[in-house]
Amino acid sequence: xxxxxxxxxxxxxxxxxxxxxxxxxxxxxxxxxxxxxxxxxxxxxxxxxxxxxxxxxxxxxxxxxxxxxxxxxxxxxxxxxxxxxxxxxxxxxxxxxxxxxxxxxxxxxxxxxxxxxxxxxxxxxxxxxxxxxxxxxxxxxxxxxxxxxxxxxxxxxxxxxxxxxxxxxxxxxxxxxxxxxxxxxxxxxxxxxxxxxxx
Amino acid sequence: xxxxxxxxxxxxxxxxxxxxxxxxxxxxxxxxxxxxxxxxxxxxxxxxxxxxxxxxxxxxxxxxxxxxxxxxxxxxxxxxxxxxxxxxxxxxxxxxxxxxxxxxxxxxxxxxxxxxxxxxxxxxxxxxxxxxxxxxxxxxxxxxxxxxxxxxxxxxxx
Numbered sequence: 001x002x003x004x005x006x007x008x009x010x011x012x013x014x015x016x017x018x019x020x021x022x023x024x025x026x027x028x029x030x031x032x033x034x035x036x037x038x039x040x041x042x043x044x045x046x047x048x049x050x051x052x053x054x055x056x057x058x059x060x061x062x063x064x065x066x067x068x069x070x071x072x073x074x075x076x077x078x079x080x081x082x083x084x085x086x087x088x089x090x091x092x093x094x095x096x097x098x099x100x101x102x103x104x105x106x107x108x109x110x111x112x113x114x115x116x117x118x119x120x121x122x123x124x125x126x127x128x129x130x131x132x133x134x135x136x137x138x139x140x141x142x143x144x145x146x147x148x149x150x151x152x153x154x155x156x157x158x159x160x161x162x163x164x165x166x167x168x169x170x171x172x173x174x175x176x177x178x179x180x181x182x183x184x185x186x187x188x189x190x191x192x193x194x195x196x197x198x199x
Numbered sequence: 200x201x202x203x204x205x206x207x208x209x210x211x212x213x214x215x216x217x218x219x220x221x222x223x224x225x226x227x228x229x230x231x232x233x234x235x236x237x238x239x240x241x242x243x244x245x246x247x248x249x250x251x252x253x254x255x256x257x258x259x260x261x262x263x264x265x266x267x268x269x270x271x272x273x274x275x276x277x278x279x280x281x282x283x284x285x286x287x288x289x290x291x292x293x294x295x296x297x298x299x300x301x302x303x304x305x306x307x308x309x310x311x312x313x314x315x316x317x318x319x320x321x322x323x324x325x326x327x328x329x330x331x332x333x334x335x336x337x338x339x340x341x342x343x344x345x346x347x348x349x350x351x352x353x354x355x356x357x
Contacts (some may be wrong), residue, residue: 129329
């Protein structure tokens with residue numbers, strides 16, 4: 001009797017099936033990673049508590065206002081967004097220890113040693129309800145850029161020419177201590193309709 | 200005359216495609232592991248603002264998304280042409296719904312991850328800040344303080 005051979009399973013359609021699956025996943029998934037500006041919001045205000053911001057010395061505050069026409073005002077003078085970064089850098093660093101810029105405090109920074117740092121500076125960002133989101137992000141971006149550049153400059157000079165991104169976590173923390181990111185987003189006010197906001 | 204060749208003796212053998220499924224499966228698994236499912240169907244038109252100082256959103260599983268923008272054209276009849284807030288697959292009727300949205304999302308996360316929750320704000324660049332501010336205030340009240348202003352990369356600086 002002739003022995004019946006076991007037939008091999010035809011696998012030629014396998015490729016088609018897996019192609020189909022592949023295309024399904026390609027269509028339903030998104031490859032692009034999200035990028036953006038990371039920010040931590042302040043905790044909610046307790047209505048019973050009175051605001052204490054009045055205690056902050058005037059020289060330590062940089063007021064950045066964006067109005068409903070997306071125009072920028074920094075400490076009472078109109079400014080273009082392109083100049084904001086330099087202004088912010090000067091404010092955060094206060095290289096010449098000017099009396100109208102933030103006061104410096106002597107603190108012990110690991111790896112860098114005792115240094116005079118503007119610990120109390122605050123950049124206060126206020127926007128109108130009519131400000132466009134793009135203008136708001138542009139201002140945020142310039143402020144973050146100011147911090148990033150200062151941190152980079154510091155790390156290049158103190159850590160043998162290495163950039164901030166190349167430092168270890170402890171070293172980055174030290175640089176962050178030297179230039180702490182202090183952007184405060186003030187309580188929203190409606191400047192568009194109400195003339196002259198209270199400060 | 201001597202026969203040198205057999206009839207049809209040396210035809211080229213067909214290229215074996217037996218390994219093709221394996222190759223495709225490999226590709227498939229690559230894409231399955233590197234990508235994530237689309238979070239939501241978009242109900243609003245989004246054109247993200249541009250910025251240069253961007254950081255990557257590392258852990259996507261911790262991110263919850265809030266979309267703000269003008270409803271897509273086919274939805275404008277019911278929803279108007281003003282900027283609206285999209286939570287999951289529906290429009291929020293008022294900003295205070297953000298609080299409940301955050302609470303449900305937080306409840307669905309494991310306890311260890313709850314404090315690490317990041318809210319990614321995907322906002323159209325022409326939106327007025329009023330809506331965004333309302334949402335931010337709601338997020339503060341809900342203690343969802345880590346936020347992410349999702350933006351596009353801009354190559355040229357001013």
